[in-house]
Amino acid sequence: MTGSILRGIGSFYTVLSDEDGQEYTLRAQKKLRHQRLTPMVGDRVRFAPGQGEEDGWLEEILPRRSMMQRPSVANVDMLMLVMASVPQPDLLLCDKLILRAESGGMTPALCVNKVDLGDELAQSIRREYAGTRLRVFSASAKTGEGIAELREAMRGRVTCLAGQSAVGKSSLLNALFGLNLETGGLSRKTERGRHTTRRSEMMYLDGMFVLDTPGFSLLEIDEAIEPQAFAELYPEYNELAGECRFQPCLHDREPGCAVHAAVDAGRLSPERWARYRQLLGEVKEKWKGRYL
Numbered sequence: 001m002t003g004s005i006l007r008g009i010g011s012f013y014t015v016l017s018d019e020d021g022q023e024y025t026l027r028a029q030k031k032l033r034h035q036r037l038t039p040m041v042g043d044r045v046r047f048a049p050g051q052g053e054e055d056g057w058l059e060e061i062l063p064r065r066s067m068m069q070r071p072s073v074a075n076v077d078m079l080m081l082v083m084a085s086v087p088q089p090d091l092l093l094c095d096k097l098i099l100r101a102e103s104g105g106m107t108p109a110l111c112v113n114k115v116d117l118g119d120e121l122a123q124s125i126r127r128e129y130a131g132t133r134l135r136v137f138s139a140s141a142k143t144g145e146g147i148a149e150l151r152e153a154m155r156g157r158v159t160c161l162a163g164q165s166a167v168g169k170s171s172l173l174n175a176l177f178g179l180n181l182e183t184g185g186l187s188r189k190t191e192r193g194r195h196t197t198r199r200s201e202m203m204y205l206d207g208m209f210v211l212d213t214p215g216f217s218l219l220e221i222d223e224a225i226e227p228q229a230f231a232e233l234y235p236e237y238n239e240l241a242g243e244c245r246f247q248p249c250l251h252d253r254e255p256g257c258a259v260h261a262a263v264d265a266g267r268l269s270p271e272r273w274a275r276y277r278q279l280l281g282e283v284k285e286k287w288k289g290r291y292l
Contacts, residue, residue: 131236
């Protein structure tokens with residue numbers, strides 16, 4: 001039988017079967033560990049159901065069309081990055097998630113939640129990411145604003161919601177699909193998000209797969225990527241790359257850089273370029289130390 005992994009707890013995995021629509025509890029066969037394959041939420045798998053009270057066995061992980069290590073998900077079509085005016089948006093974290101989505105074969109999108117508190121953040125985000133391929137949605141889980149448009153964009157896709165704690169990912173899912181997931185807000189003591197989603201989990205809702213993931217505030221660039229390949233992950237910079245004086249150009253400190261000129265002219269966001277240069281510095285360091 002074949003199916004999709006909905007959740008994993010310890011060494012047990014819950015799989016939704018393609019054949020009968022039932023959920024099965026499975027354990028991964030040892031051969032997967034020998035193949036250095038770790039099942040991920042969203043994985044398409046081949047499995048053998050158990051008999052009676054016995055658990056079944058997860059026998060094979062089918063080829064992944066996309067994957068990401070944090071959040072740990074596979075076969076996602078669209079990574080929906082959720083943010084809100086409260087807590088303070090971490091756009092460096094947002095940029096890192098966008099890069100991971102791009103390099104992992106997913107389409108990134110942005111959703112500004114809690115617009116019932118004001119739409120200033122949504123307007124600012126649209127200016128920051130002008131020139132990218134990113135769609136920016138405005139929504140309010142509280143009032144229902146933008147929920148229908150968001151649901152339509154997710155239809156027919158496997159969508160993963162990710163972002164900081166307390167931005168309202170679970171609240172959005174409740175509004176989108178009439179659920180009653182646990183939600184939380186900011187800790188009064190720390191003014192940081194409380195984690196209400198404790199592990200990645202996929203749900204089959206209204207004919208589409210949706211993943212909810214734990215909120216987090218830190219994300220490191222943990223793989224060595226060639227700096228030029230990193231620069232090419234920014235679509236708005238790629239469009240101008242051919243106009244740069246030097247080829248290839250990393251759009252950092254090179255004279256005659258068309259990206260720098262566009263930033264100076266106000267056509268591209270100086271804040272996003274500053275974050276790009278910060279991340280580029282991290283990439284260069286990891287690339288230099290990749291064999292150490």
